Amino acid sequence: MDSSIAIEARSLSIGYPGRNGRRRTVVHPSLDLTLFRGEVTALLGRNGAGKSTLLRTLCGLQRPLGGEILIESRPLADYRAGELSARVGVVLTERTQAGGISVYDLVSLGRYPHTGFFGTLGEKDHAIVREAMDAVGIAGKAEKSVAELSDGERQKAFIAKVLAQECPIILLDEPTAFLDVTSRIETMATLRHLAHTQDKAVLLSTHDLDTALQLADRLWLQPACTEEEAAGLRPAAPLICGTPETLIEDGSLAGFFGTEAIRFDPESRRLVV
Numbered sequence: 001m002d003s004s005i006a007i008e009a010r011s012l013s014i015g016y017p018g019r020n021g022r023r024r025t026v027v028h029p030s031l032d033l034t035l036f037r038g039e040v041t042a043l044l045g046r047n048g049a050g051k052s053t054l055l056r057t058l059c060g061l062q063r064p065l066g067g068e069i070l071i072e073s074r075p076l077a078d079y080r081a082g083e084l085s086a087r088v089g090v091v092l093t094e095r096t097q098a099g100g101i102s103v104y105d106l107v108s109l110g111r112y113p114h115t116g117f118f119g120t121l122g123e124k125d126h127a128i129v130r131e132a133m134d135a136v137g138i139a140g141k142a143e144k145s146v147a148e149l150s151d152g153e154r155q156k157a158f159i160a161k162v163l164a165q166e167c168p169i170i171l172l173d174e175p176t177a178f179l180d181v182t183s184r185i186e187t188m189a190t191l192r193h194l195a196h197t198q199d200k201a202v203l204l205s206t207h208d209l210d211t212a213l214q215l216a217d218r219l220w221l222q223p224a225c226t227e228e229e230a231a232g233l234r235p236a237a238p239l240i241c242g243t244p245e246t247l248i249e250d251g252s253l254a255g256f257f258g259t260e261a262i263r264f265d266p267e268s269r270r271l272v273v
Contacts, residue, residue: 006201012067042212045222089162110164151178
């Protein structure tokens with residue numbers, strides 16, 4: 001068993017059940033991928049490529065159409081809900097109705113896998129909650145209602161919640177979507193620090209290519225699956241995995257993002273018109 005592997009998927013097919021027993025595949029019908037501990041992996045792809053669907057499938061919120069997912073070398077299907085929540089933390093883009101609870105109480109919910117049946121917080125739990133809020137820069141909002149927060153502040157609160165969960169695997173869907181430039185870089189740097197210093201596996205989807213190239217250890221480039229590819233009428237493009245440097249040097253980034261109007265410039269590491 002390789003202890004550095006957090007999630008492994010083999011021959012994975014993701015999508016949705018369709019009518020009359022048909023299935024709608026949204027990504028390559030046979031994905032092979034490996035998520036490593038101690039790294040930040042950025043999942044990049046155009047809108048509609050199935051990034052959110054892949055994240056939801058990897059964390060057990062959506063059933064795969066086929067293939068196998070292993071969490072720390074154990075089949076995902078073998079985990080009970082409580083066990084899985086202690087191993088995998090998730091921040092999705094769906095707006096969650098947090099009601100009128102305070103930011104502190106929201107972040108405290110991240111401790112539920114560790115607090116037993118009654119959910120009572122001890123001194124250690126309170127310390128971890130405060131550290132999580134400090135890490136994302138919302139300690140000063142602890143007593144505010146979640147409803148009073150801006151979109152960016154609310155996003156930080158949910159990231160703090162998953163940090164308080166203290167799980168070795170963190171999956172985030174567009175975690176910097178509502179943040180300004182400074183906050184995006186700070187959030188990515190925080191996630192990178194956690195991955196490197198606490199041996200966590202961090203997988204996040206993003207459209208922010210610049211920040212991903214600067215701070216991610218590994219990139220997953222996810223092409224959209226066409227109807228012809230999903231039906232098996234033509235070969236589907238696989239998920240492309242590698243370090244930013246490798247994917248720049250071998251031309252994968254240029255081929256993935258390049259269009260007639262836009263190209264990827266390897267020297268500046270930016271998309272240019």
